[in-house]
Amino acid sequence: MTKPNDLLPEGLEDRLPLEAARITAAMRACLDVLAAHGYDRVRPPLLEFEAALVGRMAGVSVGERSTMFRFVDPASLRTLALRSDMTPQIGRIAATSLAAAPRPLRLAYCGDTVVIKASQLDPARERLQLGAELIGSDTVAAAGEAVMLAIEALKAAGLTGISVDFTLPDLVDTLAAKAFPLAPEQIEGVRRELDTKDAGGLRAAGGSAYLPLLYATGPLEGALAALRDVDAGGALKSRLDALEAIAGHIGDAARITLDPTERHGFEYQSWFGFTLYAEGQRRAVGRGGTYRIAGSEEPATGFTLYLDRLAEAAPQPEAPRTCYLPLRHDRAAAARLRFEGWRTIAQLAEGEDPRALGCDYVLEGGEPVAI
Known part of the structure; x- marks a missing residue:
């Protein structure tokens, strides 16, 4: 009989044997792929000083930082926080303990993260995060390696019908600097309206010149052609050439689309971002891109796979005799x-x-x- 004290908090759940076996099999398959490509696994602690976590989260809003559980450490009397994302911890390790390690530095990780409050679309408050970071290189080759590695890991976990959606997180900043000038106070509004795909709101925010970006989406070849037509004065040429090169690296390993104005989930990415989808999953199974580690400003490229989520679409492993x-x-x-x-x-x-x-x-x- 279930007693009131046996109930779990909202957004938390037990993983019973069959589901736990599926998650474990997917985790092992993904980690094996990362190890085979030279990525060494690190295991940062589940909690650390809040200042250290927040200090490595450049570009993340105050609202998102407030999703972390916080409490006072009785030993140091400083505020501790449970991690809501492992990527900042990998940045801290790269900038401190492994600062003298040869670059490019390839690191892998897997562990639980928790948030105080999740979204209605994804109510889970505890997530198993797995990923890889390529630190010390900001090149097309590094971006191509990260995307292909993520695709290979998903396939090793048994997922099929994989697609990758490219985005350009700094698109507005790049165009606003010269091609389509904006006042500093207009930039955030234009970003927001592009992200919500609101043509009327975009005009009201003073971004009429940015309207063609709303239609430069879809399968990569057509979207790239449309975006090149928008590229006033060649402001985006190097980025578009880079996307084409990354797509060439992927080949037919996955379906590729482009949504150049997508910003949700790419708050701290720089020139390139990507979202991963798979057959049998309505939501994204992973996300990645290029960024700079806050504090050291070292360039990095990486991705995170949402292991619990992708395991829902992964096949049940065959039980041993x-x-x-x-x-x-x-x-x-x-x-x-x-x-x-x-x-x-x-x-x-x-x-x-x-x-x-x-x-x-x-x-x-x-x-x-x-x-």
Whole structure:
């Protein structure tokens, strides 16, 4: 019987065996891909001083910073915070403990993050975040590597129908500097209206020159052509050439689209950002791009995969054969089975039902026998 104290807080849930197995299999597959490409895993702590976390979150709004759980450390009397994103922690490690490590530095990570309040579209307050950061390089080659690595990791986890949506986070700043001048107080309004795809609001914000950007979206080839037509005076040529080169690196590994004005989730990205989607998932399964580590200003390119979310679309891993071990069984034979990849369940008392415990075999005479 469920008691009131057994209920979990809103946005938190238990992961039962089948779901936990699917998440674990996806995590292992993704981490294996990252390791195979030379990314070394680091494990930052779940909580640290709030000032350190916030100090590495350049471009993130005060409202988003307030989503972190905070409390006072009784040892130091300083404010601690539970991480809501692991990327700032990777930046801190790169700028401190690994500051002298050779560049480019390739790091991978996986761990839980929590927020005080989630969105209505994604009510989960605890998320398992997995990703990679390529630090010390701000090139097309680095961006191409990050995108391809994310695609390969998703495929290794069993996802299909992968698509990548490119964006240009600093598009307004780049155009406002010369091609389509804006007063400083107009820039944020134009960004907001472009992000919401509101043509009327864009005109009201003084961004009429930016209206063609609303229609430079869709499959990459057509969207790029439309964006090149907008590119007054060649202000975006280098960026558009870079997108074309990154797309060439991806080839036919994924479907590629472009939404140059998308800003949600790209608050601290610089010239390039991308969102990952997969068949069977209505929401994004990952996001990445280029940025600079706050404090050190070192360039980096990386991505985050939302492991809990992508595991919903990943196939259920095949369960290993399970063998029941009777009382006083042959321990050497049981050890051999486990070495060969079997799963074993040992009998603890009389009257147990091997089938009810999930066993298809029983150990007899040192060999597994089908029940």
